Amino acid sequence: MSVKLERLCQKLREVLGGSIGEPMLRLGEVTIEIDGAAALEVARTLRDHPELRFEQLIDLSGIDYSAYAGWPGKRFAAVCHLTSLTHNWRLRLRIYAPDAEYPVLPTLTDVWSAANWYEREAFDLYGIMFDGHPDLRRILTDYGFVGHPFRKDFPVSGYVEMRYDPEQQRVVYQPVTIEPREVTPRIVREEQYGKVSDRG
């Protein structure tokens, strides 16, 4: 398996060369990282080049790295998982949005039609704008929702809750009344935690 992936890395270096960083091979998967500006050209090459042939966009998802300790890249990225049926290999393509305040990426809908709804989802949940998208509406959250709920600075309980108001005889929004709580705290242990040391 890894011989095949080495070959994929080699091909990526040959074909895309300078426009991508060094392909990373980890846990049996290949990742390349690019900036938003190069995304369209790289995506087209990945799809059309006979040595690569990534015909299918399996997944596109937003991610917010702001709470990831020591993350070297930018805050927002769109991560694509591509599959080539011809060569039977997969690739992860991470596209960083240059600006954390107003993340904008070019749309990939012209390259893979499947990107349409995935980009709507990434916009809805992370607020990543996709330049040139034909129909960039919210998709999963409620009509009239405010904010981008999957960002790390958005609380799990949200900001508003909904209830029926018998006086106005309609459903109204009001600020949440839930106390935030965390049963199990998030813990990152040091590398050697739990290993029995050699005490002689």
Place this chain on the structure above:
Amino acid sequence: MAEIKNYSINFGPQHPAAHGVLRLVLELDGEVVVRADPHIGLLHRATEKLIETRTWLQSVPYMDRLDYVSMMCNEHAYCLAVERLIGVEVPLRAQYIRVFMDEVTRILNHLLNIGTHALDIGAMTMVLYTFREREDLLDVYEAVSGARLHAAYYRPGGVYRDLPESMPRYTENKFKDPATVKRLNAAREGSLLDFVEDFCNRFDGYLDEYHTLLTDNRIWKQRTVDVAVVSPERALQLGFTGPMLRGSGVEWDLRKKQPYEVYDRMQFDIPVGSNGDCYDRYLVRMEEMRQSNGIVRQCIDWLRKNPGPVITASHKVAPPAREAMKANMEELIHHFKLFSEGMHVPAGEVYAAIEHPKGEFGVWAVSDGANKPYRLKLRSPGFPHLAATHEMAKGHMLADVTAIIGTIDLVLGDTDR
């Protein structure tokens, strides 16, 4: 002359053929669909966000609630992702049990799909037959995990426990006389494997019955043949996977092409359609059930002969045995740490995909080394399929929309997450 305008209607969210809470805004020109705009998210529960606040083990039951007709397959992808990140070995018997249960799940899923698809487009009888068989398989679910639907049976490192040696039996009551109970319990005298084997033997005959009911049925063919034709090129472009892709004639099945667990040891064929219409996708699903039945049989043979552990012995991932935990200090600490703080998963990211009954179900897990995921993206097969509704429904009649929703095997739990 009167001005003729297009007409917009809401299909769902309260519509029996909308398979849950799909709101489909249709723009009609007479009876012809001009635009289909699915509004999803009415069942959005922010599963991915909730998972970021739970430990890795606590998230397993969330997977059942995604695609609530193929529960164990969802768990499977999640467990694969965690196992790859940690690098833990799954015992061989557990791998066989997973394949076994995955194929049972595939039959369950396709039975529901074909039954309700037929129900939606006018064949009332099918659903009665398929739900009869589903009942037996849900009993299998209940016997292995204790729950009919939300199993939480697969765990990172293996499965929760070994297959039971006995099946639960019916008892006499004022509604069931001794003769009925005896008949109902006939297949339940032995172990779970005996029960499933009995089912497998009956199931080929059941499939023939379904074929008799539908395959050459004139009405069924009128409603499905040449409806929603998708070419192989468009299917790839639109991100189709599973029976939707194979119905269009692309031979692509992760069980064969990128085998996981013990699928490389199994003998089975991949059915492929030729026209890419609703009828071909129906035929693909029917044949997949027959193939799954064969895989289940192969698993039964192997599982009978090869006892062994079903979950990893690494106590950083899986809890120790109950007796050991009660008797031994170290095991007690392991147990306590695992269920309070949870396991620590090394920093990194992984994408684990399986051939879910509906297509490719993938889990992209990102860990920063904590006891909880940093980000978990669930790639559900239904999402891109539903996104293609407009392309498939355009130019068809209003009544065909029902057939299209049926053929994409829509379950909103996994589309909305």
